[in-house]
Amino acid sequence: MSLKDKLATSYMVLENQIAKNDPLSDIRSKAIQQFENQGFPTKKEEAWKYTSLNSVLKPDYNVFAKKEKAIEYKDVKPYFIHDIETYKIVFIDGIYSSHLSETSHEGLDVCLMSAALSKPKYKEVIDTYFNKVAKEDDSLTALNTAFTKEGAYIYIPKSKVVEKPIEIIHFATGVEDALMLQPRNLVVVEENAQVQIIERHQSLTSHPVLTNVVTEMFVGKNAVLDYYKIQNDLESASLIDNTYISQEGNSNASVHTFSFGGKLTRNNLNYYHKGEYIDSTLKGITILNDKQHVDHYTLVDHAAPNCESHQDYKGIFSEKSVGVFNGKILVDRIAQKTNAFQQNNNILLDDTATINTKPQLEIFADDVKCSHGCTIGQLDPEALFYLKSRGIPEKEAKGLLTYAFANNVLESVRIPEVQKRINKLIANKLGINLGLDF
Amino acid sequence: MLKIENLHASVEDKEILKGLGIEVKPGEVHAIMGPNGAGKSTLSSVIAGREEFEVTEGTIEFNGEDITEMEADERAHKGIFMSFQYPVEIPGISVTNFIKTAINETRKAKGLEEMPANEMLKKIKEKAALLDIDMKFLSRSLNEGFSGGEKKRNEIFQMAMLEPKLAILDETDSGLDIDALRIVANGVNKLKSNDNAVVVITHYQRLLDYIVPDYVHVLFDGKIVKSGTKELALELEAKGYDWIKQEVTA
Ligand SMILES: Nc1ncnc2c1ncn2[C@@H]1O[C@H](COP(=O)(O)OP(=O)(O)O)[C@@H](O)[C@H]1O
Ligand SMILES: [Mg+2]
Numbered sequence: 286m287s288l289k290d291k292l293a294t295s296y297m298v299l300e301n302q303i304a305k306n307d308p309l310s311d312i313r314s315k316a317i318q319q320f321e322n323q324g325f326p327t328k329k330e331e332a333w334k335y336t337s338l339n340s341v342l343k344p345d346y347n348v349f350a351k352k353e354k355a356i357e358y359k360d361v362k363p364y365f366i367h368d369i370e371t372y373k374i375v376f377i378d379g380i381y382s383s384h385l386s387e388t389s390h391e392g393l394d395v396c397l398m399s400a401a402l403s404k405p406k407y408k409e410v411i412d413t414y415f416n417k418v419a420k421e422d423d424s425l426t427a428l429n430t431a432f433t434k435e436g437a438y439i440y441i442p443k444s445k446v447v448e449k450p451i452e453i454i455h456f457a458t459g460v461e462d463a464l465m466l467q468p469r470n471l472v473v474v475e476e477n478a479q480v481q482i483i484e485r486h487q488s489l490t491s492h493p494v495l496t497n498v499v500t501e502m503f504v505g506k507n508a509v510l511d512y513y514k515i516q517n518d519l520e521s522a523s524l525i526d527n528t529y530i531s532q533e534g535n536s537n538a539s540v541h542t543f544s545f546g547g548k549l550t551r552n553n554l555n556y557y558h559k560g561e562y563i564d565s566t567l568k569g570i571t572i573l574n575d576k577q578h579v580d581h582y583t584l585v586d587h588a589a590p591n592c593e594s595h596q597d598y599k600g601i602f603s604e605k606s607v608g609v610f611n612g613k614i615l616v617d618r619i620a621q622k623t624n625a626f627q628q629n630n631n632i633l634l635d636d637t638a639t640i641n642t643k644p645q646l647e648i649f650a651d652d653v654k655c656s657h658g659c660t661i662g663q664l665d666p667e668a669l670f671y672l673k674s675r676g677i678p679e680k681e682a683k684g685l686l687t688y689a690f691a692n693n694v695l696e697s698v699r700i701p702e703v704q705k706r707i708n709k710l711i712a713n714k715l716g717i718n719l720g721l722d723f
Numbered sequence: 724m725l726k727i728e729n730l731h732a733s734v735e736d737k738e739i740l741k742g743l744g745i746e747v748k749p750g751e752v753h754a755i756m757g758p759n760g761a762g763k764s765t766l767s768s769v770i771a772g773r774e775e776f777e778v779t780e781g782t783i784e785f786n787g788e789d790i791t792e793m794e795a796d797e798r799a800h801k802g803i804f805m806s807f808q809y810p811v812e813i814p815g816i817s818v819t820n821f822i823k824t825a826i827n828e829t830r831k832a833k834g835l836e837e838m839p840a841n842e843m844l845k846k847i848k849e850k851a852a853l854l855d856i857d858m859k860f861l862s863r864s865l866n867e868g869f870s871g872g873e874k875k876r877n878e879i880f881q882m883a884m885l886e887p888k889l890a891i892l893d894e895t896d897s898g899l900d901i902d903a904l905r906i907v908a909n910g911v912n913k914l915k916s917n918d919n920a921v922v923v924i925t926h927y928q929r930l931l932d933y934i935v936p937d938y939v940h941v942l943f944d945g946k947i948v949k950s951g952t953k954e955l956a957l958e959l960e961a962k963g964y965d966w967i968k969q970e971v972t973a
Contacts, residue, residue, distance in 0.1 A: 665811070666775065667811050668811045668813050670768075670771075670773050670774070670775075670795060671807065671810070671811040671813070672813075672821075672825075673772070673794065673795035673796045673799070674771045674772065674773075674795045674796075674798075674799055674804075674805055675799055675804075675821070675822075675825035675881065675885065676796050676799035676800050676825050676826075676828050676829035676832065676885070677796060677824055677825055677828045678794075678796045678828060678832075679794070679796065681824070681828060682796075685816060685824065686813070686816075688815070688816075689813055689814060689815030689816045690815065691815075692815050693814075693815060
């Protein structure tokens with residue numbers, strides 16, 4: 286049975302399981318219809334030209350984990366930003382782990398999607414926001430919508446400045462031979478509120494895992510959202526990340542995506558502007574080797590005047606790895622005085638690696654500043670000699686230069702511990718010792 | 724300490740060094756002068772181990788060891804240092820972290836522990852003071868946006884930190900005003916001892932008033948065509964290179 290057929294069957298099982306008063310029943314049935322009509326995307330579609338899902342769709346995935354497995358905190362501590370206090374929403378094989386989590390309802394809601402869907406007090410928020418920014422005609426998003434069961438629910442009320450970052454972590458234990466996960470997250474940041482969120486998907490064994498996650502975020506007037514995606518999974522794990530952000534006037538939303546691990550990763554990152562003087566930031570560092578594949582597909586929809594967007598993606602590729610960057614900027618007719626910047630710089634460390642990079646600018650207003658640039662290069666041999674002539678061996682010198690190439694992306698990371706952690710991951714990935722505070 | 728015999732080196736199949744010989748002993752200061760394009764920077768790079776230049780004939784010996792085929796980093800570990808004529812700009816690495824890495828990699832290669840942080844800091848402060856360098860300057864990205872003079876001063880700072888046995892200064896004086904020249908020369912002289920040696924490459928006699936050479940060589944068309952004492956530098960300053968060219972081609 287193909288995965289598509291299996292999902293259709295599993296949906297019927299799910300339909301029978303969920304409560305009669307499921308607030309999503311209409312949304313779900315529309316969504317599964319959408320998915321069944323479209324199926325999984327193929328390379329024939331322009332948006333998937335450079336990324337084939339064929340190999341990751343092959344395993345016989347369990348769609349619902351049947352067995353439960355406990356994890357001790359000490360065994361997974363390194364995956365947390367453990368040197369600071371954080372809220373934690375942790376899932377093991379798709380199932381909430383109260384043991385590893387630290388949720389809250391004191392002055393904000395940091396809890397579970399399953400709770401938000403079943404309790405009346407959240408109904409208004411769910412009705413207002415759920416599936417309101419996610420693209421209904423995107424088949425993978427629709428698939429996730431149909432299977433919505435669990436995920437993070439984060440609600441930050443007006444003017445609340447959240448001191449502690451929130452970590453969302455999904456562990457896959459490999460208790461199933463192959464597992465498909467479809468977490469669904471909703472983040473609502475009301476007017477003048479501020480929050481920082483860190484998301485991570487982590488497999489703990491070599492059994493295949495495919496995650497198709499949808500995150501919807503609503504950033505209210507003058508609110509600030511910082512989101513960090515740490516993608517450093519095992520080579521058995523693949524991730525399709527669908528993130529949708531709706532921003533109101535004067536708000537500020539940033540997403541940093543650090544992609545170092547995993548077999549195949551597709552990041553669909555979409556921003557929609559609903560007011561003026563909005564600031565959107567999209568940044569990423571991608572370091573790949575050993576046939577890894579990462580595809581960044583970004584969209585910034587400038588639908589209102591006087592807004593800014595800043596995109597800066599750095600990629601470093603070696604050993605038959607493949608990088609894709611497709612950055613789309615839409616500027617509506619009324620979106621005068623838009624400032625949209627996009628930069629994608631890449632280094633190929635050897636000639637077996639590939640990068641496909643494509644800016645897509647569709648500008649319908651006349652008084653705008655848009656710039657984009659992409660570069661593909663190698664390490665500068667002159668710089669390499671300079672470092673070596675000072676006693677730094679070739680491997681370390683290459684690592685340092687590569688690090689130097691990428692590290693300006695880290696300047697806008699506003700949690701120092703996250704910055705440190707990413708530095709460490711980069712050093713590990715490049716096989717160098719960065720025991721210094723660069 | 725350094726012994727070069729019959730050195731031939733090419734880049735992209737173009738021969739630049741054409742049978743060059745020189746010997747430098749511990750405690751000595753040598754100056755190499757010569758017109759533009761003579762091969763001075765090529766010689767420095769070949770001694771430092773730049774791979775783009777291919778040695779097609781001859782040998783380079785350092786303290787009795789043939790280093791002709793050795794990697795640049797290993798040569799640095801053995802105590803060879805070159806101050807670049809055109810230091811490379813490297814955004815994203817600060818001067819401090821660069822020099823810390825260089826020192827610790829050199830120590831690692833010698834089987835030593837990393838230098839303790841406080842000792843490192845003390846050394847950085849001391850050498851920065853010697854060269855009249857502001858500590859804030861050291862946290863800037865390596866050579867990025869530095870003026871010509873700042874780049875050269877930064878090169879000598881690195882030399883002071885690394886304490887090489889053999890320092891090759893490739894046109895370190897160009898881009899320096901007279902005050903900076905004095906500071907840099909003073910720095911070099913402070914580091915000078917009977918155990919180490921300096922090779923100064925320059926166009927002008929000016930620097931040699933401060934770093935006084937024991938020997939002066941003229942490099943022309945890939946060869947040392949004349950050697951002498953510091954008086955030769957004065958003669959070159961007064962008469963230019965034309966008479967040498969005539970002597971050579973005669
Ligand atoms: N990387 C290179 N590729 C090709 N030619 C080079 C390269 N480097 C130097 N040369 C040539 O070698 C000759 C010597 O250059 P150089 O050593 O820089 O001279 P100097 O330092 O004495 O002015 C010049 O003709 C120069 O053009
Ligand atoms: Mg030169």
